[in-house]
Amino acid sequence: MQLKASWPRFLILAAALVAACDSRPPVTRHQFHAFGTIVTLSFYGADASQSAAALAELRAVYDEVGLDWYPWADGELRSINEAFAVSECTSVQPPLAGLIELSALHEQLSGGRFNAGLGRLSEIWGLQPVPVDRASLPDAAVIGELIDSAPSASALRRDGASWCSDNPHIMIDPGGIAKGVVLTISAGVLGQHGIESGIINIGGDLLVVGTVNGREASIGIRSPGSDTPIAGLDVRPGEAVVTSGNYERFVEIDGRRYTHIFDPRTGYPVDHTVSVTVVDSDPALADAAATALLVGGPGEFEAVAASMGLTYALLIDAQGDARLTPAMAERLHWVDSSGIVEQQ
Numbered sequence: 001m002q003l004k005a006s007w008p009r010f011l012i013l014a015a016a017l018v019a020a021c022d023s024r025p026p027v028t029r030h031q032f033h034a035f036g037t038i039v040t041l042s043f044y045g046a047d048a049s050q051s052a053a054a055l056a057e058l059r060a061v062y063d064e065v066g067l068d069w070y071p072w073a074d075g076e077l078r079s080i081n082e083a084f085a086v087s088e089c090t091s092v093q094p095p096l097a098g099l100i101e102l103s104a105l106h107e108q109l110s111g112g113r114f115n116a117g118l119g120r121l122s123e124i125w126g127l128q129p130v131p132v133d134r135a136s137l138p139d140a141a142v143i144g145e146l147i148d149s150a151p152s153a154s155a156l157r158r159d160g161a162s163w164c165s166d167n168p169h170i171m172i173d174p175g176g177i178a179k180g181v182v183l184t185i186s187a188g189v190l191g192q193h194g195i196e197s198g199i200i201n202i203g204g205d206l207l208v209v210g211t212v213n214g215r216e217a218s219i220g221i222r223s224p225g226s227d228t229p230i231a232g233l234d235v236r237p238g239e240a241v242v243t244s245g246n247y248e249r250f251v252e253i254d255g256r257r258y259t260h261i262f263d264p265r266t267g268y269p270v271d272h273t274v275s276v277t278v279v280d281s282d283p284a285l286a287d288a289a290a291t292a293l294l295v296g297g298p299g300e301f302e303a304v305a306a307s308m309g310l311t312y313a314l315l316i317d318a319q320g321d322a323r324l325t326p327a328m329a330e331r332l333h334w335v336d337s338s339g340i341v342e343q344q
Ligand code: ADP
Pocket: 113, 114, 115, 116, 118, 122, 173, 174, 175, 176, 177, 179, 243, 244, 245, 248, 249, 260, 261, 262, 263, 264, 287, 290, 291, 295
């Protein structure tokens, strides 16, 4: 299937659109900022004390993760990266150690398209710690030297809790997988507080816990240009819907936009793909895979989806054309069917 070429380069965000129902259990919604984005928690059928306790715990977890997993905050990951930068060994404790291991696993599964060792690139391109526009591109020789050294999470050596790097270019940046892992942790917190039904939405990356009013949650994939969703799908209990987009964070260099997602093979930001949405019962896989598919682009869509074991994925390229896995094509309902033409 193909989206009409005349469609503008639209932003795609996943938005929870819960189908109307007369006998709805009470819904509690909490919205706040975390991880540089908006978090929306919707709890269905939970009483006030359950909701308050779960909210307090989640906010505490998010604060901790925001400090200790973000390389540019003054927390655990920052000191770990400082040790790697001078080729010193350092102790890495759970859960950060697990996050780095998981990153290395997804690096392997994605054939290196997902790479959580590229924090330096975000700095070189002026995207971190805050995007700063500039007049000229970064020095190609600097990018080349970094890429030639092959920095990545799987290049680290580990002896128990002690982790070592021989490559001073390695800077662990789990930004491409952290939200997925946080979704999994969040579902656990809901379970501990007896909340059986809810949607955790971290800036459009979301996880559905249980059913909503006894039904699958109807999730819209929408263009913020208009509030009308372009497509929708019914999300099963325990499934995550994760989108990576080249529009979320970017810098302008000499009048042109460069996104925050890099091809680890070149060190340059991706420009061939606008967004990727992955649905999976493993939110971390969905997150890493959305990033990897965005890097791979339309030409590598099938290969990367297969190597990462994905069933449901959608990619929109820079021309506005869509690629879908067969199961996603069956599941997705194009809301505005006038915008769709059959390709084959
Ligand atoms: P989003 O921020 O839209 O949720 P991602 O999940 O793709 O998108 O995460 C993007 C972040 O991942 C970047 O800001 C950067 O920190 C990091 N990153 C950039 N390129 C890669 C890559 N090829 N592999 C893994 N992480 C990446």
